[in-house]
Each structure stands twice: as C-alpha cells, then as structure tokens.
Amino acid sequence: MTGVWLSKMITVTGIVLITFLVIVIFFQLKRKTFVVLMFLPLFFFYSQWYELKNISLFPPHTTDFQGTIETIPKIDGNMISFQYKSSGEILVVRYKMNSADEKRSLEKLEIGMHCFFNGTLEDPQPQSHYFGMNYREFLHNKNIHWILEPSQVDGESCVKDKKENLISRIKIWRSKSIKQLETQFSQNTAGLMNALIFGYREKIEIETLESYQKLGLTHLLAVSGFNVGIVSYFLYLLFVRMGIVKELAYVLIVIFLPIYIVLTGGESSIVRAGIMGMLALCFIVFRKKINPAMLLSIVCIIMLSWNPLYAFDLGFQLSFLMTFVLITSFSLFKSRSNIQLLIITSFMCSLFSFPIILYHFFEFSLWSLPINILYIPVVSLVLFPVSLFVFTVIQLTPSAVYLLKLPVQILFECSASFLEIAQKFNGMLLLGRPSSWLFLFYFLAILYLFYEWERNDRIHLRFCLPFMFIIMVQACIPYLNPSAKVSFINVGQGDSVLIELPFRRAVYLIDTGGAIPFKKEKWEERNEEYDVTKKAVLPYLKGRGIRKIDGLILSHPDMDHAGGTVFLINNFPIETIYMPKNNNLSELETEIIESGKQKGIHVKNLRKGMQWSIGNSQFLVLHPSEKDTSSNNRSVVLWIKLYNTSFLLTGDIEKEAEHEIINNFSRLNVDVLKVAHHGSRTSTTDQFLELAAPEFAVISSGRNNIYGHPAIDVITRLKKKKVTIYRTDENGDIIFEAAERGLKITTVQ
Structure with missing residues (x-):
C-alpha cells in the first residue's frame, strides 16, 4: 500500500513512514526482510504502469454511443443518473428530465438494458473545495473518465439485452429484489433493509443517514465480513440439514460467495470479506493451516494487483485496518465474556479509525463507542436477521408479507428515530483535519x-x-499560529469569506452563501436540495477546526449572500451577527433576527464609520451610510488590515455606492480587493480602482452562471491596472495568509 501511495505523492511523512516500515520489518523478519521489502518498488512501478493505461478510449468529440446500463438508475427530482458501459468503458450518464411524463417513462429503465445515446462528453469537475470531495479523482480511481450528458433519453429506445451473462443476470435479479422491497415497505424501512442485505443505501432518508454518520455507525450499513460470516453459517446449516457432507458444503459456499459479492454491490469491504472467506474455506477443505494475518495480506495483494487504486478507497482502508487490528489482537480477547468482547472490539475499532474519520469528517462523536456497543447487537442480531427473514418470505410466499409489514416497519422506524434523537445530544469532538x-x-x-x-x-x-x-x-x-488567514470559500454564485485572526483571537465569517430559490413543480423536487452552506461553508469551518464564529457579518440580505444564515444559526455556535441597518426588513432579515434571538445570539447593525481592532488587526466600515437605497447599495463595505496586508470586501455595491465611497475617502491603497457584485459590469469602475489601487482581486462567481459574471469589461479594467485576478469559479477556494514576513496565496486548483 505504501508503494501505491508513493506512486501518486512523495511527501516527508511518506518518507518517514517508509523508514519506520523498514525498521519494523527488519527487526521482525530479519532474513526475510529483502523478500518482503521488494513489494515496495514492485507496487510503486506497477502503479505507475497501471496509471499509464488508466485513460479513456473515447475522443472528446464523440457524440454517438451504444451500450448497457450497468447500475440501478437513480432518479432524484428532475435528474436521472447511472453508470453506462459503452465499448468496454464505463461512463456516468447524467440527464435532466423536462416533464413529469418523461420522468414516468424513464422510471422504467433498468439495469442491463441496451441503449443508444446521442450527447456530449464532459470532464468530471476537479476538486474546488479544500475540504470537499474530489469527484474527478473519485471517478478516476474507478476507471471512469467522462460524464455523458445525452441530448435526449428515450425510455422506449432502451431494450433488454437478450445475451445476458451470469453477472448481468445476478445484477438484474438484485435490482428487481431491491425494487420489490421498496414497493412493500416505507422508503426508510426499505432503504435500511436494502442496505443491510444488498449494500444499496440510495433510498435511506437523509436524516437517518446523517444520524448513522454523525454517531460513527455507517460501517453497520456496509455489507462486510460479518454479513459474509452470517450468510455462510446459515448456508452451512442448510446444506448439512440437506445431508450434504461438510467438505462439499464448504465447496458450495465457496462457489456462492462470488455471487454474493455481486449481489451486494461489489464494494471493497465485501470483496475483501468474500475473498478471505473463500480462501479460508479452501484451506479448511485441504486441511491446511494459515495465519489469519497472512491470509489478510494475501487478499490485500490480490486486490491491489487487480486494481492498485483500491488503496485510495476509504472503505478499503477501513476494512483492512479494522480486520488487521482485530486478528492481531487475539491475546486481548482471552477469557472474556461476550459483553467484554463487544466493548473491547468496539473500543479498538473506534480508536484505530479515529485518525481516518478525523481526516475525512473533521470531527468524532464521543457517543460513538457507547452507541456502537449498544447498536452492534441490535443490527447484528435483530435488524439483519429480520431483513433476511422478511426477504426470504417475500421470495417464497409473497402474500404472507402483509402479516409482517406493520411490525417490521415499527421496528426499523423506531431504530432510526432512536438514532436521530441520540445524535441531537452534542457529543462531537471537533478538531479539524489533522496535518500529515x-x-x-x-x-x-x-x-x-x-x-x-x-x-x-x-x-x-x-x-x-x-x-x-x-x-x-x-x-x-x-x-499558536501567528499568521492570519482570509479564505474566499467557493460557494458558486454567492459570497462567503472566512477571516481567522492571528493566534485565532477571533473568527469572522462574512456572508454564508446560499441558493436563489426557483419555483419547482412537485415532480422536480429532489430528496435533498443542494445547500451550498451545508456542503461547502460548514465543512470548511469544521475542516479548519473552528468551533465558534465570533462574528457573522452579513453584507446585505440577498439569498446568495445570507441565504444560509438560518442553517448556520441552527447548526454552528455564533456569538454575534452583524447586519446593515434597514428600516424595511425583508422576510429573510426577519427570519434571521428571530432565529438569532431564539439561540441567544446578539444581532447588531453596522454603518459607516464604525471601527474596532483586535491586537494588531483593524476593521473599518466604509459603507453603508444612512441613505435609503437599493439592497445591493446598502451592502457593508469592510476595510481590514492584517499585519501589513489590507483587504477591501465590497459585498454587492454598484457604481452609485462606489462613488459615495470615492467622495468620502481620498485614498485606500488596498492589497486585496474582493470585486463587488461577482464582477458585474455595474460595479468596479475605473475611478473606484484608482482609489483602491489593489495588487490582487478576487471574484466570487459560479461556474457557467446565467448572469455572465464576471463581465468582460470588469476583467479588462482589472488587467489594464495590472491587477492579479483570482476567481472562485476557476481557482476554487482561495486562501490569503498574512504574516509579518509577507503574504502567501494558495488555491485548490
């Protein structure tokens, strides 16, 4: 695994890890050291070779495609997406439906159907958030290089493939079984049952899924070694009852396990468990003994030989780490009761997964250990067996399911409600992403x-x-960090700026981002509408290890600047909210003020001339004045000085407000200008640029936005002044780090 990791990135930590590995292996194995260490360069060069071959065969201009639907089509509101195999290569198909009739037609699409598409190939989006998912790399690690956006998806033109192989038939049966449970039970109950039986979690309600994630129970929804063990045990009992000798029963289970891997979605954790189960049974049949750690190592080498990019999969890492920890800790399990074993194994898994969970999710639930101890038996001994029993009943006597429907739904809904209540008790240890x-x-x-x-x-x-x-x-x-950081968070067509003062004496967030709501019909509504504050701003705060916002400054009450405020009020500690004074409060402003009062947050107004300082950091409000004007021209304009670097944050002011500032201030001389109104042509006049005289400009705008921001005129004016331009739509998150020694700028892209 170290060889694979180093093939992508060589770091100081990686070199330290190699040194540590070599020392441990030398003292442990002595004469066998060379044999073991040869895997390091072997997988290093093998990964390099694999990456050279991991490229697309499709030219970018390809428009016509024919192939087969490889995954269960996911319909969410007016969007449908699925994986599609064409000419031996997997593509992600993403299509926006135009009507309710079209949606009903496309609901008939099934895995295994053969379809013809005409469309365009789009590059997956690169990482645009420091603490967000790198979707392009995620797909690349699965050997997927393109997103296909068809001009039309006609359900009638997709036909069932008559030449189905065994794997396709298993996948089709899995899809039908999943839909069968969905038609019999409520969405949440069916979603949980499908997760436990088939590893399919798409239909679990958002609240329930978030409860599992926050409490560290997501692993219980992943099909893994426990499921393989239970299924293998029941099959063994069945075969023995049928009079089949033990050795033949083992062989039949070995034959079944690859089918079970396909049935459960083929994720890395189930592949690991399935191969381990098959090899272990083979050793039993041939009456050979093998050390469990050696068996795990063989499976690891097999999987990395098949696809070295498995090493970057979180499920793969956790699955192998947890299994390795447990099988090398047998001495701690001796003479223990069942309850003690449960506590020890839960403690070990929680502790070893702690750094990995912290790296990916920035916080750890202190309730994780007690909830795991309580909930592992519930899932293992109740929910999973009940799910298997109900599914078996549906297959054998479908009419009998009506007798089970109510008690089963009560059981699953009560279990979900319990977790939703438990996760509301604040037990999160928020530390941020640890450095390497x-x-x-x-x-x-x-x-x-x-x-x-x-x-x-x-x-x-x-x-x-x-x-x-x-x-x-x-x-x-x-x-302990003397540097100050100003982060321009990529919130699409909106604004959000995070300011961390030296030694984190205070944290200010200027604007929250937010989506402008558009009226939708019922069929267009998604299970969860994209919330940029929830998906971008909150993870950024947590990723930086910030536990409280000292001041939330709202430049003005437009949705793209303040739309996420109520969400943040309800989900993150805020001490004070600052807003421009407004005699005629909008609906959003009223909601913000009421929500703040309910949480005991101070709400204050900002106006021209207000200033304050914290240490050597200075803040001065340049705007708004007492004049009654438009929402954009009431924006708070904030001048900030951090060490020797000054910033000017301008909200959405237009030329009228700019002229007012010009009349009130003879010279500003700022280093970094946040360009007003996302680069609209109605702002950033030549006169204002003369006053500000910035060295750097930051434009916060959405990729391919409908407003045409930033305007070409604005870009031209900035370039004429020889201003270095940074854009969130092109650079992603942008960080200015100010210190006594100077200014450092970093971007995601």
Whole structure:
C-alpha cells in the first residue's frame, strides 16, 4: 500500500513512514526482510504502469454511443443518473428530465438494458473545495473518465439485452429484489433493509443517514465480513440439514460467495470479506493451516494487483485496518465474556479509525463507542436477521408479507428515530483535519497504547496519555499560529469569506452563501436540495477546526449572500451577527433576527464609520451610510488590515455606492480587493480602482452562471491596472495568509 501511495505523492511523512516500515520489518523478519521489502518498488512501478493505461478510449468529440446500463438508475427530482458501459468503458450518464411524463417513462429503465445515446462528453469537475470531495479523482480511481450528458433519453429506445451473462443476470435479479422491497415497505424501512442485505443505501432518508454518520455507525450499513460470516453459517446449516457432507458444503459456499459479492454491490469491504472467506474455506477443505494475518495480506495483494487504486478507497482502508487490528489482537480477547468482547472490539475499532474519520469528517462523536456497543447487537442480531427473514418470505410466499409489514416497519422506524434523537445530544469532538505529521503521530500513539495493554495484560490511563496529548496538540495549534488567514470559500454564485485572526483571537465569517430559490413543480423536487452552506461553508469551518464564529457579518440580505444564515444559526455556535441597518426588513432579515434571538445570539447593525481592532488587526466600515437605497447599495463595505496586508470586501455595491465611497475617502491603497457584485459590469469602475489601487482581486462567481459574471469589461479594467485576478469559479477556494514576513496565496486548483 505504501508503494501505491508513493506512486501518486512523495511527501516527508511518506518518507518517514517508509523508514519506520523498514525498521519494523527488519527487526521482525530479519532474513526475510529483502523478500518482503521488494513489494515496495514492485507496487510503486506497477502503479505507475497501471496509471499509464488508466485513460479513456473515447475522443472528446464523440457524440454517438451504444451500450448497457450497468447500475440501478437513480432518479432524484428532475435528474436521472447511472453508470453506462459503452465499448468496454464505463461512463456516468447524467440527464435532466423536462416533464413529469418523461420522468414516468424513464422510471422504467433498468439495469442491463441496451441503449443508444446521442450527447456530449464532459470532464468530471476537479476538486474546488479544500475540504470537499474530489469527484474527478473519485471517478478516476474507478476507471471512469467522462460524464455523458445525452441530448435526449428515450425510455422506449432502451431494450433488454437478450445475451445476458451470469453477472448481468445476478445484477438484474438484485435490482428487481431491491425494487420489490421498496414497493412493500416505507422508503426508510426499505432503504435500511436494502442496505443491510444488498449494500444499496440510495433510498435511506437523509436524516437517518446523517444520524448513522454523525454517531460513527455507517460501517453497520456496509455489507462486510460479518454479513459474509452470517450468510455462510446459515448456508452451512442448510446444506448439512440437506445431508450434504461438510467438505462439499464448504465447496458450495465457496462457489456462492462470488455471487454474493455481486449481489451486494461489489464494494471493497465485501470483496475483501468474500475473498478471505473463500480462501479460508479452501484451506479448511485441504486441511491446511494459515495465519489469519497472512491470509489478510494475501487478499490485500490480490486486490491491489487487480486494481492498485483500491488503496485510495476509504472503505478499503477501513476494512483492512479494522480486520488487521482485530486478528492481531487475539491475546486481548482471552477469557472474556461476550459483553467484554463487544466493548473491547468496539473500543479498538473506534480508536484505530479515529485518525481516518478525523481526516475525512473533521470531527468524532464521543457517543460513538457507547452507541456502537449498544447498536452492534441490535443490527447484528435483530435488524439483519429480520431483513433476511422478511426477504426470504417475500421470495417464497409473497402474500404472507402483509402479516409482517406493520411490525417490521415499527421496528426499523423506531431504530432510526432512536438514532436521530441520540445524535441531537452534542457529543462531537471537533478538531479539524489533522496535518500529515499529526496523522502519523496519532497512529504511533495508538500503537503504543495497545502495545502496553498487551504487554501488561491490562489497560492503564497512562497508556492513553500520548494519544490524549496529540489531541491537545491538534486542538491548540491554531491558537499558536501567528499568521492570519482570509479564505474566499467557493460557494458558486454567492459570497462567503472566512477571516481567522492571528493566534485565532477571533473568527469572522462574512456572508454564508446560499441558493436563489426557483419555483419547482412537485415532480422536480429532489430528496435533498443542494445547500451550498451545508456542503461547502460548514465543512470548511469544521475542516479548519473552528468551533465558534465570533462574528457573522452579513453584507446585505440577498439569498446568495445570507441565504444560509438560518442553517448556520441552527447548526454552528455564533456569538454575534452583524447586519446593515434597514428600516424595511425583508422576510429573510426577519427570519434571521428571530432565529438569532431564539439561540441567544446578539444581532447588531453596522454603518459607516464604525471601527474596532483586535491586537494588531483593524476593521473599518466604509459603507453603508444612512441613505435609503437599493439592497445591493446598502451592502457593508469592510476595510481590514492584517499585519501589513489590507483587504477591501465590497459585498454587492454598484457604481452609485462606489462613488459615495470615492467622495468620502481620498485614498485606500488596498492589497486585496474582493470585486463587488461577482464582477458585474455595474460595479468596479475605473475611478473606484484608482482609489483602491489593489495588487490582487478576487471574484466570487459560479461556474457557467446565467448572469455572465464576471463581465468582460470588469476583467479588462482589472488587467489594464495590472491587477492579479483570482476567481472562485476557476481557482476554487482561495486562501490569503498574512504574516509579518509577507503574504502567501494558495488555491485548490
């Protein structure tokens, strides 16, 4: 795995990890060291070769396609998407439906259908958020390189493929079985049952899925080794009852397991468990013994040989890490009761997954351990067996399902409600994303804890001290950093700027972003409308390890600037909200003020001339004045100085407000200008640029937005003044780090 990782990125932490690996392997294996270490360069060069071949065969201008639907079509509002295999290559098809009739027609699409499409190939979007998903890399690791956007998807032109192979038939049966459960039970109950049986989680309600994620229970919805064990055990009992000898029963289970892998979606965790199960049974049949760690290593090598990019899959990492931890800790399980075993295994898995969960989700639930101890038996001994039983009943005697429907739905809905209530109790440890060196030290501290536990045959608080010390170090680092950071968060067609003062004396968020609502018909509504504040701003705050906003400054109450305020009020601690004074409050402003009062948040008005300072950081409000004008021209204009770098944040002011500022201030001389109104031609006049005289300009606008922002005129004016331009639609998140030694600028792209 180290060889694969290094093929993509060589870092100081990676070199330290290699050194640590070599030392451990040398002392552990001695004479066999060379044989083991040869895998490092072997997989390094193999990964390089694999990447050279991991390219698309389609020219970018290709427009005609014929192929087969490979995954269950997902319909969400007016969008349908699925994976589609054409000429041996997988494409992601994404199509926006135009009417309710068309939607009803496309609901008939099924996995395995053969379709002809005419459309265009689009590059997957690269990463545009520091703490967001890299969708392009995610697809690349699955050997997918294009998104196909058809000009038309005609359900009638898609036909069932008569030449179905075994894998296709299994996938089709899986799809029909999933739909069968969906027609018999409520959406949430069917979604949970399908997740447990088939590894299909698409229809679980958002609230329930978020509860599982926040409480660290998502692994229970992934089909893995436990499911393989249960299914194999029931099959063994069935075969033995039928009078089949043990050896033949084992062989039949080995034959079934590849089918089960396909039935459950073929995710990395189930592939790992399935191959391990098959190999273990083969060794039993041939009466050979093998060390479980050796068996796991063989499976790891097999999977990475098939696709080395598995190493970057979170499910693969967690699956192998948790299994490795458990099978190498047998000495801790001796003479333990079932309850003790459950507590120890839950504790071990929670602790070892801690750095990985922190890296991806920035926070860890303190309720994770007790909830896992309580909920693992519920899922393992109740929900999963009930799901299998109900599914079997549906297959054998469909009419009997009506007797089971009500009690089963009550069981699953009550379990979901319990988690939704539990996750509302604040038990999140928010630390942010650990740096690579902290990530390494976390695992060293965890290994030390378990080494001492195993050596002493008991656990002491002092064994946990290094781990607790690393947590304290990560929590304190921002308060020891003398630099100030101004982050322009990519919120599409909107604004959101995060300001972190030196030593994190205070944190200010200027605007929250937000979507402008458009009226939709019922059939167009999605299960969860995209909320840029929830998907971009909140993860950015958490990724930076910020636990409180000292001041939320709303430049003006338009949806694209303040639309996410109520969400943030309800989901993140805020001390004070600052708004421009307005005698005629809009509906959004009224809602913000009422929500703030309910949470005990101070709401204050900003006006021209107000100023304050924190340490060496200075803030001055240049606008608005007392004049009654348009919403855009009432925007708060804020001048900020951090060390020797000054910033001018202009909201959505237009030329009228710019002229007012010109009349009130003879010279500003700012280093960084946040261009007003997303680069609209009604702002950023030559006279205003003369006054500001910026060295850098930042334009916050959405990719391919309908307003044509930023205007060519504005770009031309900035270039004439030799201003360096940064744009969120092209650069993603943009960070200006100000320090005594100067200014450092970084972008995602």
